Amino acid sequence: MRPEPLSRVSLKDYDTRYSGEIDRKVAKALENQLEERMAELQEMLYAQGEHSLLIVLQAMDAGGKDSTIKKVFDCVNPQGVHVYSFKVPTEEERDHDFLWRIHQRVPRKGYIGIFNRSHYEDVLVVRVNDLVPEDVWRKRYEQINQFEKLLTESGTRILKFYLHISKDEQRERFQERLDRPDKNWKFSKGDLDVRKQWDDYMRAYEDVLTYCNTDYAPWHIVPADRKWYRNFVVTKTIVEALESMSLAYPAPEEGLDKIEIPD
Amino acid sequence: MRPEPLSRVSLKDYDTRYSGEIDRKVAKALENQLEERMAELQEMLYAQGEHSLLIVLQAMDAGGKDSTIKKVFDCVNPQGVHVYSFKVPTEEERDHDFLWRIHQRVPRKGYIGIFNRSHYEDVLVVRVNDLVPEDVWRKRYEQINQFEKLLTESGTRILKFYLHISKDEQRERFQERLDRPDKNWKFSKGDLDVRKQWDDYMRAYEDVLTYCNTDYAPWHIVPADRKWYRNFVVTKTIVEALESMSLAYPAPEEGLDKIEIPD
Numbered sequence: 001m002r003p004e005p006l007s008r009v010s011l012k013d014y015d016t017r018y019s020g021e022i023d024r025k026v027a028k029a030l031e032n033q034l035e036e037r038m039a040e041l042q043e044m045l046y047a048q049g050e051h052s053l054l055i056v057l058q059a060m061d062a063g064g065k066d067s068t069i070k071k072v073f074d075c076v077n078p079q080g081v082h083v084y085s086f087k088v089p090t091e092e093e094r095d096h097d098f099l100w101r102i103h104q105r106v107p108r109k110g111y112i113g114i115f116n117r118s119h120y121e122d123v124l125v126v127r128v129n130d131l132v133p134e135d136v137w138r139k140r141y142e143q144i145n146q147f148e149k150l151l152t153e154s155g156t157r158i159l160k161f162y163l164h165i166s167k168d169e170q171r172e173r174f175q176e177r178l179d180r181p182d183k184n185w186k187f188s189k190g191d192l193d194v195r196k197q198w199d200d201y202m203r204a205y206e207d208v209l210t211y212c213n214t215d216y217a218p219w220h221i222v223p224a225d226r227k228w229y230r231n232f233v234v235t236k237t238i239v240e241a242l243e244s245m246s247l248a249y250p251a252p253e254e255g256l257d258k259i260e261i262p263d
Numbered sequence: 264m265r266p267e268p269l270s271r272v273s274l275k276d277y278d279t280r281y282s283g284e285i286d287r288k289v290a291k292a293l294e295n296q297l298e299e300r301m302a303e304l305q306e307m308l309y310a311q312g313e314h315s316l317l318i319v320l321q322a323m324d325a326g327g328k329d330s331t332i333k334k335v336f337d338c339v340n341p342q343g344v345h346v347y348s349f350k351v352p353t354e355e356e357r358d359h360d361f362l363w364r365i366h367q368r369v370p371r372k373g374y375i376g377i378f379n380r381s382h383y384e385d386v387l388v389v390r391v392n393d394l395v396p397e398d399v400w401r402k403r404y405e406q407i408n409q410f411e412k413l414l415t416e417s418g419t420r421i422l423k424f425y426l427h428i429s430k431d432e433q434r435e436r437f438q439e440r441l442d443r444p445d446k447n448w449k450f451s452k453g454d455l456d457v458r459k460q461w462d463d464y465m466r467a468y469e470d471v472l473t474y475c476n477t478d479y480a481p482w483h484i485v486p487a488d489r490k491w492y493r494n495f496v497v498t499k500t501i502v503e504a505l506e507s508m509s510l511a512y513p514a515p516e517e518g519l520d521k522i523e524i525p526d
Contacts, residue, residue, distance in 0.1 A: 047448045070340040077333040079379065083342045116342065171524050178522060184515035185310045192525060252447035259441055261434050262455060 001221040001233070009209040009221070011202055016166040018223035020233075027232040034235045035075040041242040042112060046080040047249050049110040052156045053242065056115045058124070058208075059163035060201060061191045062173035064224050065116050068163065071231045072238070073114070082107060085116040098122040098140065099147050106151060119144055120160075120208055128200045141211035148217040158217040159241055161234055162209060163224035167198055264484040264496070272472040272484070274465050279429040281486035283496075290495040297498045298338040304505040305375060309343040310512050312373040315419045316505065319381045321471075322426035323464060324454045325436035327487050328379050331426065334494045335501070336377070345370060348379040361385040361403065362410050369414060382407055383423075383471055391463045404474035411480040421480040422504055424497055425472060426487035430461050 001018075003009050020027075045051060057065045069083055084105045093101040099119055107113030123144075127137045148158055165173075174195075177187040194201075213219040220237055224230040264281075266272050283290075308314060320328045332346055347368045356364040362382055370376030386407075390400045411421055428436075437458075440450040457464075476482040483500055487493040 066342060069342045073341045074338065076341070078336045078339070078341045078344045078377070079329060079332045079346045079348070081341045082345065085342070114341070167526075171526075174524050178519050178524075181515070182512055184519060185513050187515070187519065189516060189518075189522070192522070196525065249445055250448050252444070253450070253452055255452075256441050256447060256450065259452070259455070261437050261441075262459065263430075263434075 001223065002218055003209060003213055003221065005213055005215045005218065006210070007213075009206050009213070011164065011206055011209075011221075014164055014221050014223065016164050016169060016223055016225045019226050019229040022229075022232070024226075024228050027228055031228075031232045031235050034232075034239045035072070038235065038239050038242065039075045039077065041239065041247055042076045042080050044247040044249060045112070045242065045245070046077075046110045048247055049250070050155060051245055051247070052107040052109050053112045053238075053245075054107055054115070054151065054156050054158045055112065055238065056118045056120070056158070056160040057163065058118065058120050058161070058205075059224065060165060060170060060198070061194055062170050062177070062186075063163040063165045064227060064230055065163065066186075067227065068161075068231060068234055069114060069116060071227075072235050076112070080110065081112045081114065083114040083116060086118060086121065099143065103147075106156065109155060119147070120212075123208055124201065124204045127204050128197050141207070144212050145214055145217075148212075148214065152216040157241055157245060159237060160212075160217060160219045161237075162205060162219055162221050163230060164221050165224045167195075169225045170195065264486065265481055266472060266476055266484065268476055268478045268481065269473065270476075272469050272476070274427065274469055274472075274484075277427055277484050277486065279427050279432060279486055279488045282489050282492040285492075285495070287489075287491050290491055294491075294495045294498050297495075297502045298335070301498065301502050301505065302338045302340065304502065304510055305339045305343050307510040307512060308375070308505065308508070309340075309373045311510055312513070313418060314508055314510070315370040315372050316375045316501075316508075317370055317414065317419050317421045318375065318377045318501065319383070319421070319423040320377065320379055320426065321381065321383050321387070321424070321468075322487065323428060323433060323461070324457060325433050325440070325449075326426040326428045327490060327493055328426065329449075330490065331424075331494060331497055332377060332379060334490075335498050339375070343373065344375045344377065346377040346379060349381060349384065362406065366410075369419065372418060382410070383475075386471055387464065387467045390467050391460050404470070407475050408477055408480075411475075411477065415479040420504055420508060422500060423475075423480060423482045424500075425468060425482055425484050426493060427484050428487045430458075432488045433458065 001014065045053065057068060059065050073081060089101065102119045105113065123137050123140050126132055152158060174187065174191065177183040209219050209221065222230050222233050264277065308316065320331060322328050336344060352364065365382045368376065386400050386403050389395055415421060437450065437454065440446040472482050472484065485493050485496050
């Protein structure tokens with residue numbers, strides 16, 4: 001589900017219920033295998049300490065950002081993974097350029113960093129609600145591309161996922177949050193105001209997916225109405241990226257074979 | 264394995280190979296159950312957003328800090344867990360008091376923070392190698408107690424684990440790191456110099472376990488020669504602490520039952 005770099009994206013062309021040619025059970029079995037492989041590759045990434053992987057997750061409310069993180073990364077060693085959830089910026093953060101707080105959270109060498117929301121909110125919620133003038137947010141697409149280029153050129157692989165759900169699917173998930181006491185906390189009345197802006201958000205996402213879909217930091221549009229397919233696609237994409245990163249355990253110090261451990 | 268608060272600890276009294284009255288298979292089965300419960304409690308901690316849990320792991324090299332993190336936390340959602348590995352301080356960090364860099368990494372409300380090494384290195388490696396004068400490090404036990412008291416009084420539960428291995432067990436684990444190519448990266452020749460200081464470290468640990476074993480931030484001495492027993496004890500201790508923290512899903516916003524989701 002990866003659009004051609006910099007080609008015009010229209011989200012209507014992407015079916016939110018798509019689930020490939022694959023059977024659910026087969027996908028789950030494959031996903032388990034892929035997760036084991038991910039754990040191995042993550043250990044090598046950590047041991048080698050030369051590269052890092054940055055995963056950006058964006059979606060509408062109830063799109064599945066939290067549960068993707070929970071399901072896809074339940075096998076990896078938490079020592080090598082940092083999840084960062086970006087909230088409404090603090091006053092100090094707003095007193096800097098919009099990438100200032102983001103830059104502080106990019107993963108160090110050896111680590112996987114996961115952004116639950118990201119700098120893309122600065123051309124999504126900020127744009128839809130007119131929080132800054134258009135001439136400010138318009139410049140951000142190119143500023144983001146240059147920032148992501150810097151990271152890529154400095155050893156960070158970037159994968160960006162837009163979890164694509166339908167408006168009907170959002171309604172069902174909101175309803176579940178209302179109906180289940182252990183899910184109530186995930187619902188806020190303000191979520192309904194955002195839902196009313198659905199079409200504005202779709203337009204803002206289409207621009208993100210068009211202008212910031214570079215060959216070095218591609219967007220993946222993940223059909224996300226079916227959670228099992230979403231998890232499978234995200235897991236598979238991450239493992240393929242890690243496989244392509246020339247990971248290896250570092251060369252041992254010289255002379256390890258001659259060492260005797262003293263009493 | 265929790266010494267009486269502020270009683271004199273002699274590590275010779277603690278058997279590193281102890282494994283309770285429990286069978287290995289039974290312990291593993293119980294641990295799996297406990298890990299599931301930990302995942303539930305962690306979600307509640309996160310949802311509630313009122314408390315946090317700080318876990319401090321200390322041990323000699325090859326004592327099992329990394330693998331404890333990997334095994335004990337392989338079920339929890341990485342979104343609510345931050346692991347921080349403290350290394351040799353940077354120049355900027357050394358230009359501040361020793362708790363400055365630590366304070367920045369304590370878990371925020373709702374989170375579990377795991378320190379792989381910690382402020383205790385400032386009365387361990389620093390003391391053993393005379394990196395600061397004795398009148399400086401002597402004051403640190405009380406400074407640490409006051410710091411941990413502040414955290415506790417501010418909603419953070421603190422659990423501290425000393426993973427206790429024998430010098431023979433360390434030799435076997437070093438040998439495995441030398442013999443296995445995929446483990447070579449964990450070995451550094453400098454580890455042997457630290458091994459030579461074993462007795463000095465034991466004395467330094469005994470003082471830590473004596474002076475900083477408060478009722479609000481207790482040390483747990485974990486027999487760690489047997490990895491399965493170590494994992495079981497650490498998991499069980501964490502789950503018991505979480506169970507005692509009055510965790511609950513937060514009360515829903517009022518009027519959720521009357522909400523209709525708009526188209």
